[in-house]
Amino acid sequence: MNNKLVLVIVILAIATITLAYANMKVMNNPAGDDGTITFIWSDKTASLTFEEITALENHQFSAVEDTSTSGPKTRKFKGVLLRDIFNKAGIDNSVLKSASKVLVKGLDGYVIAMTVDEAISDHVYMAFEKDGKPLGTMKKGGSGPFQLIIVKDTFSQRWCKYVFEVSIE
Ligand SMILES: Nc1nc2c(c(=O)[nH]1)N[C@H]1C(S)=C(S)[C@@H](COP(=O)(O)O)O[C@H]1N2
Numbered sequence: 001m002n003n004k005l006v007l008v009i010v011i012l013a014i015a016t017i018t019l020a021y022a023n024m025k026v027m028n029n030p031a032g033d034d035g036t037i038t039f040i041w042s043d044k045t046a047s048l049t050f051e052e053i054t055a056l057e058n059h060q061f062s063a064v065e066d067t068s069t070s071g072p073k074t075r076k077f078k079g080v081l082l083r084d085i086f087n088k089a090g091i092d093n094s095v096l097k098s099a100s101k102v103l104v105k106g107l108d109g110y111v112i113a114m115t116v117d118e119a120i121s122d123h124v125y126m127a128f129e130k131d132g133k134p135l136g137t138m139k140k141g142g143s144g145p146f147q148l149i150i151v152k153d154t155f156s157q158r159w160c161k162y163v164f165e166v167s168i169e
């Protein structure tokens, strides 16, 4: 085989490995994937564990999920209202009244935005079960432990997976 060709193959192989390693580091968010969510507002923060969040009033609801690998399908979810979680975290109404938006962040770097009115409405949930099964973590090919679900979002593009942080700004 031509020496130049061998050299090109070696360089491409090294580049691929280096990029894969860099990508792995980015995905390795220190926040972890145990379902703990940190809330940030004014100059305060509070973290709630998976157990603390799922102990709040549970709701069953149906919503149409539309992923990149499947067409629109109606699913049964179990979740907790985001406004109930805000209440549990100790975020009071005056904070919500003076804020303009709520940002929800996933471990892969995905961020979605809602207005405050939307965030505290009765169709925005932190879901943890789909069709009777836990959502699963990013590492295990799931979409949880928590996925934000805005029931009215018909293309599910703001259904933030792997939620680890919510900030009220
Ligand atoms: N954390 C995170 N959440 C996300 C996304 C993403 O890339 N990362 N993609 C969104 C989009 S565009 C859709 S359609 C749904 C389903 O995405 P999937 O097809 O990648 O599962 O999740 C939404 N939530």
Ligand SMILES: [Mo]
Binding pocket: 066, 067, 068, 155, 156, 157
């Ligand atoms: Mo999407």
